[in-house]
Amino acid sequence: xxxxxxxxxxxxxxxxxxxxxxxxxxxxxxxxxxxxxxxxxxxxxxxxxxxxxxxxxxxxxxxxxxxxxxxxxxxxxxxxxxxxxxxxxxxxxxxxxxx
Numbered sequence: 001x002x003x004x005x006x007x008x009x010x011x012x013x014x015x016x017x018x019x020x021x022x023x024x025x026x027x028x029x030x031x032x033x034x035x036x037x038x039x040x041x042x043x044x045x046x047x048x049x050x051x052x053x054x055x056x057x058x059x060x061x062x063x064x065x066x067x068x069x070x071x072x073x074x075x076x077x078x079x080x081x082x083x084x085x086x087x088x089x090x091x092x093x094x095x096x097x098x099x
Contacts, residue, residue, distance in 0.1 A: 031092030
């Protein structure tokens with residue numbers, strides 16, 4: 001657990017720095033979302049698993065929960081998050097790191 005609360009912009013910068021180190025790894029992509037009509041999320045998807053952190057207002061990032069979702073059935077929680085994230089992904093813009 002982090003002992004220092006970091007701003008969202010600092011967390012984004014740190015994440016992008018780590019992703020830049022993986023630039024040559026095939027299949028890693030990242031995007032920004034400019035849509036203001038959704039809850040802030042950090043999502044890392046690996047085939048039928050994903051780690052989702054919904055960023056709760058007035059809390060530091062490390063105080064928000066991380067959900068480990070696994071696809072176990074059609075139309076379950078995983079599929080609902082995947083649809084939401086895919087919608088945001090299509091409207092997003094590349095971060096210019098990763099693949």
